[in-house]
Amino acid sequence: MKLITAVVKPHRLDEVKEALRAFGVQGLTVTESSGYGRQRGHTEVYRGAEYTVDLVPKARIEVLVEDEVAEQLTEIVVEAARTGKIGDGKVWVVPVEAAVRVRTGDRGPDAL
Amino acid sequence: MNGADTAFVLVSAFLVMLMTPGLAFFYGGMVRVKSALNMLIMSFISLGIMGVLWVLYGYSLAFGPDTGGVIGNLDFVGLKGIGPESLTEEGGIPVFAFVVFQMMFAILTPALMSGALADRVKFGSWALFIALWGTVVYFPVAHWVWADGGWLAELDVIDFAGGTAVHINAGVGALAAALVVGKRIGYPKEPMRPHNLPLVVLGAALLWFGWFGFNAGSELAVDGTTANMALNTQLATGAAVLGWLVYERLRHGACTTLGAASGAIAGLVAITPSGADVNAMGALAIGVVAGLVCSWAVSLKYKLGYDDSLDVVGVHLVGGVIGTLMVGFLAVDGVGGAGQFGKQAIGAFSVMAFSFAVSWLLAKLIQVTIGFRADEDDETAGVDRAFHAETAYDFSAVGGSSRSRTGSGIDQDAAQTAKDKKVDA
Numbered sequence: 001m002k003l004i005t006a007v008v009k010p011h012r013l014d015e016v017k018e019a020l021r022a023f024g025v026q027g028l029t030v031t032e033s034s035g036y037g038r039q040r041g042h043t044e045v046y047r048g049a050e051y052t053v054d055l056v057p058k059a060r061i062e063v064l065v066e067d068e069v070a071e072q073l074t075e076i077v078v079e080a081a082r083t084g085k086i087g088d089g090k091v092w093v094v095p096v097e098a099a100v101r102v103r104t105g106d107r108g109p110d111a112l
Numbered sequence: 113m114n115g116a117d118t119a120f121v122l123v124s125a126f127l128v129m130l131m132t133p134g135l136a137f138f139y140g141g142m143v144r145v146k147s148a149l150n151m152l153i154m155s156f157i158s159l160g161i162m163g164v165l166w167v168l169y170g171y172s173l174a175f176g177p178d179t180g181g182v183i184g185n186l187d188f189v190g191l192k193g194i195g196p197e198s199l200t201e202e203g204g205i206p207v208f209a210f211v212v213f214q215m216m217f218a219i220l221t222p223a224l225m226s227g228a229l230a231d232r233v234k235f236g237s238w239a240l241f242i243a244l245w246g247t248v249v250y251f252p253v254a255h256w257v258w259a260d261g262g263w264l265a266e267l268d269v270i271d272f273a274g275g276t277a278v279h280i281n282a283g284v285g286a287l288a289a290a291l292v293v294g295k296r297i298g299y300p301k302e303p304m305r306p307h308n309l310p311l312v313v314l315g316a317a318l319l320w321f322g323w324f325g326f327n328a329g330s331e332l333a334v335d336g337t338t339a340n341m342a343l344n345t346q347l348a349t350g351a352a353v354l355g356w357l358v359y360e361r362l363r364h365g366a367c368t369t370l371g372a373a374s375g376a377i378a379g380l381v382a383i384t385p386s387g388a389d390v391n392a393m394g395a396l397a398i399g400v401v402a403g404l405v406c407s408w409a410v411s412l413k414y415k416l417g418y419d420d421s422l423d424v425v426g427v428h429l430v431g432g433v434i435g436t437l438m439v440g441f442l443a444v445d446g447v448g449g450a451g452q453f454g455k456q457a458i459g460a461f462s463v464m465a466f467s468f469a470v471s472w473l474l475a476k477l478i479q480v481t482i483g484f485r486a487d488e489d490d491e492t493a494g495v496d497r498a499f500h501a502e503t504a505y506d507f508s509a510v511g512g513s514s515r516s517r518t519g520s521g522i523d524q525d526a527a528q529t530a531k532d533k534k535v536d537a
Contacts, residue, residue, distance in 0.1 A: 044305065045364045047374060047423060048411045051303040 001096040001109065002070035006061040007035065008081040008089040013059040019080035020063060023073060026112065028063040039087035058089060064099055066109050117333045118205040121213050124329025128216035131322035132159055132223050138315025138373070139227045141308040142422050146494025147231040148307060148504040154226035154238055161239060162219040162246050167191055170218055171211055173251035178261025183252045205332065213329060214254070220326075221250050221278045227422030228286035231296050231304075232491050235499040237484045244474050245285060249467055253277050257459070269459035270443060270452070272341070273330035275385025275436040276463045283429025284464045285471035287420060292475035293485050295419035297492060304421075309369050316373035320349060323380045327387055337388050344387035345380065348399030352379025355403020363407075371407065374427060378406035381431030386439030394442035402434045429464075436460045 008016060013030065020028060034055035041054040065073050070093055078091050101111040136155035143151045162170070169189050176184030188194060191211065198207040222242035229238070256262040257269070257277040264276070271277060296304070306312060328342040356375025357367040382402035383395060390398065410426035413419065420426065437460060440453030478484045485491075490498035497503060 045360075045366055045368055046305060046370055047368075047426075048360070048364055048407070049300075049414070050364065051305060053303075 001099055001112070002065050002067055002093050003096045004061075004063050004065060004070065004074055004077060004091065004093050006063075006077045006081060006089065006091040007033065007058045008061065008077075008091075009083065009087065010057055010059045012081045012083065012088075013061070015080040016061055016077055019076050020073070023069075023076055025063060025065070025073065028061055031060040031062075033058050033060040037087065037090070056087065064096060064112055066112065113199055114203055114205060114333070118209050120334045120338070121205050121209045121329055121332055124325035125209070125213040125216050127322045127325025128213065128220065128329065129159075129322075131216070131319050131326065132156070132220050134315050134318025134322055135220065135223055136315070137311050138319060138377070139230070139422050141311030141313075141315060142227075142306040142370075143230045144304055144494075145307040145504060147496055149500050149502055150235065150495040151226065151230055153235070153500065154229075155223040157239055158219045158223040158242055161243050162222060163215055165243060165246055166215045166218045167211075170246060170251050171214065173247075174218070174254040175210075175214070175259050178255070178259060181256070181261055181263035181266065183255050184259060200332070210332065213332075217274060217278060217326075218246060218250060218254070221274075221282050222246055224279070224282035224428055225286040225289060225424060228290040228420045228424040229293055230421035231495060232486050233293055233484055233495075234482075234486050235495070237478050237482055240482070241289065241474060241478055241484070244478075245471060248474070249285060249470050250277075250281065253281050253463055253467065256463075264459050264462070267455055267458065268452075269455050270389050270439050270447075271385040271436065271459060272388040273327045273384045275381070275432045276459050279381045279384060279428040279432030280436065280460055280463050281467045283425050283427075283432055284467045286424035287418070287429065288468050288471035289475040289484075290418055290420050290425075292472060292479055296421065297488065299419045299421075300414055306370060313369060313373050316376050320376055320380060323349075323384075327380075327384055331388065340391075341388045344390065344392065344395035345383050347392055348383035348387065348395040348402070349376050349379035351396050351399030352376065352382065352403035352406075355379075355400040356407040357403075359404050359407040374410070374423070375403045375407065378402045378427050378431045381428055382435035382438070384435060385432070386435045386442070389439055389443040389447065391444050394439075394444070397442065398435055398438050401438065402431050405434060406430050433460050 006016065017028070034057050036054050036056055039056070041052055041056055044051050044053055074091055074093055082088055098107065099111040100107050132155055136152040139155065140148050140152040167190065169186065171191065172186050172188035173184045176186065176188045179185050194207050196206065196208065199205065200207055200210055222245055226238070254277050256264040257271045258265060269276070324342055324345060327345045328338045331338040331341060353372050353375040356371050356378065360371045361367050379399045379402050382398050386398055387395060406427050409430040410423040412426060436456050437453065440456035441448045443452055475484060486495055486498060
């Protein structure tokens with residue numbers, strides 16, 4: 001199994017979700033997160049006091065998949081998240097040793 | 113008794129009452145999330161404390177028979193001798209209507225200072241501070257400015273609704289207290305962004321609405337002056353919003369929501385002393401100047417190094433001075449001129465000097481006895497938790513709620529912490 005993690009622009013979340021569902025992915029986890037890459041942050045002004053806000057809001061999507069489809073799904077996520085502008089985010093894939101479905105105790109690919 | 117006047121003064125009192133919770137929202141949205149409730153209750157508590165003191169002895173000290181031009185006597189302690197039949201004058205309004213109207217001023221004025229002390233003072237000490245400040249600063253100054261025989265009233269200083277007694281007074285008191293209490297931990301290096309700007313705008317809207325009662329109601333009657341004041345209040349406030357936004361756009365590149373809300377308050381403050389004595393063009397000038405100058409003045413704290421957290425000085429003191437001085441020249445009916453300007457300056461600066469000195473002494477007295485400043489740990493973790501055992505928002509599904517307890521309903525750890533603190537004290 002593999003864990004695909006995607007940190008993307010929050011407004012692309014629906015696109016990514018839809019693309020994964022269309023492929024047949026059953027579930028995923030989304031976390032509101034923040035961070036910065038090359039685009040850095042932005043400046044805000046409050047009564048003349050300027051603050052540099054380094055961390056930009058992002059959606060962090062995590063999805064567990066079987067090894068065979070990992071490459072294909074990574075591509076699907078990247079395509080769905082892309083706007084072509086700076087700050088589109090990152091996607092990475094790591095191997096997963098074990099997974100268990102809490103309700104049934106199913107392990108491995110059956111747990112997905 | 114004049115029914116129309118009485119009805120208007122009573123409704124105005126209710127409008128002014130709304131300003132204190134409005135102020136609580138205005139300030140509450142501007143602080144960080146960990147002290148939002150504390151900021152709200154610092155204003156809200158004044159509805160209790162100052163309302164009670166007003167009836168016990170405040171009204172008597174402010175509007176009782178004059179003693180030497182500086183304070184009222186104790187004839188009306190506990191509103192002794194005043195009944196439903198008592199009128200302010202033949203064919204006037206019930207004294208009770210005047211008492212409740214002015215009570216709202218006494219409630220609002222100390223609350224204005226809370227913005228300078230955001231995030232970092234002990235709640236009990238704040239409560240004591242406003243009780244003492246009301247007693248030895250506000251009640252006398254209100255007497256100077258508005259009571260028969262008050263020395264600034266006798267000098268014909270124009271302060272229709274409280275530029276000196278309310279805004280300069282509270283602005284300079286806030287500065288003195290902020291100097292005694294010191295800067296917030298991390299100021300000015302750490303970002304201290306407002307946690308809820310919609311709340312700030314809501315507060316500004318409530319203040320603006322309530323301010324019609326504050327300003328127009330101060331005529332204590334329904335006549336042409338009342339209407340002129342209402343019109344000028346709206347005009348100057350709108351102009352100040354524009355003034356603030358223009359300055360901000362040129363200087364910082366954006367028209368901010370906080371700037372619009374702040375500009376409104378600056379305009380309201382400046383038109384408070386002046387609006388009844390100027391025409392529409394005068395009000396326009398006062399509003400624009402207040403917006404431009406106050407938006408610049410809020411940056412002074414960074415240059416001068418004090419932490420007036422929510423700009424009580426930059427908005428209320430500076431706005432109050434602008435309105436009080438400008439009406440000296442802009443007053444209609446041949447009143448405005450160098451002579452009147454001199455009187456206005458005496459009014460503004462005497463209140464400033466008195467209020468600064470006494471406020472500083474009071475804050476210092478509290479600081480060296482029971483302590484004004486919160487403990488470092490309490491300030492860092494947030495004064496909401498330390499003094500009110502609450503948090504403002506519960507957005508989190510994980511760890512956001514606590515176990516319920518029978519009996520006291522207070523978490524035992526917190527109760528234990530409170531006990532430990534008592535031992536320390």
